[in-house]
Amino acid sequence: GPLEEMSLPLFFGWFLLSSVQDKVRCTSMDFLKTLDTLEAFKKHLSDFTGKAEKEVDLEQYFQAKGTLHCTTKFCDYGKAPGAKQYTQNTAVKELYGSAFELSLSALFVTPRTVGARVSLTEEQLLLWPADPEEEAGSTSLPRGSRAHITLGCAEHVEPVQTGLDLLEILTLQQEGQQGEPIEEMELGSLTYYGEGRWLLTLREPICTPACFSSFYG
Numbered sequence: 001g002p003l004e005e006m007s008l009p010l011f012f013g014w015f016l017l018s019s020v021q022d023k024v025r026c027t028s029m030d031f032l033k034t035l036d037t038l039e040a041f042k043k044h045l046s047d048f049t050g051k052a053e054k055e056v057d058l059e060q061y062f063q064a065k066g067t068l069h070c071t072t073k074f075c076d077y078g079k080a081p082g083a084k085q086y087t088q089n090t091a092v093k094e095l096y097g098s099a100f101e102l103s104l105s106a107l108f109v110t111p112r113t114v115g116a117r118v119s120l121t122e123e124q125l126l127l128w129p130a131d132p133e134e135e136a137g138s139t140s141l142p143r144g145s146r147a148h149i150t151l152g153c154a155e156h157v158e159p160v161q162t163g164l165d166l167l168e169i170l171t172l173q174q175e176g177q178q179g180e181p182i183e184e185m186e187l188g189s190l191t192y193y194g195e196g197r198w199l200l201t202l203r204e205p206i207c208t209p210a211c212f213s214s215f216y217g
């Protein structure tokens, strides 16, 4: 019945404290604003608009999606494969409700999503489920590669896309594609990977406190 279905959450993850959420949102907005003005971005504008000369306001293009968090396990109220096993994991039980410090190492933008890459520590990897990278078809990337915070999605795009976009960029890197170095920005170095995929590797990772918990919705 519906009660049993409610017994597992929609997802587990690290939830950013509200004070730092604003800071991360501002950083991401500033990045989008700057990206929008770059000649290199304008050159590839058709990736976003489908037309060469049309303009795009990236801040309007992406819509925010609720509380900023880094999903560990998407449980879908127990319907997702491995959901029950995940909740039985010792680390998940012991660390539930604990505070962590997340390290955001890069920002990325595609025509579908904007997100932040999260670089997990060994302890944080204890809370990472068995195979979210493999589920997405990326079998050779290290565990935790998919870890990210969704900062915004284009119209009609679901947040699950953000992790897939990140894995796509990391797969290109792993295959030896250097990408096209664009410029050194205040926050770090900007690289273009084709098809509207932009990666800003942060010079200084953004460290942010976050609580490991779950969301029922």
Ligand code: 2AM
Pocket (backbone or CB within 6 Å): 010, 011, 070, 071, 073, 074, 149, 150, 159, 160, 161, 162, 163
């Ligand atoms: P996100 O982690 O990229 O933001 C509720 O939908 C949350 O669960 C969102 O944070 C979303 O994406 C994540 N999510 C939705 N479906 C998912 C899936 N199939 N696999 C992993 N995460 C998913």
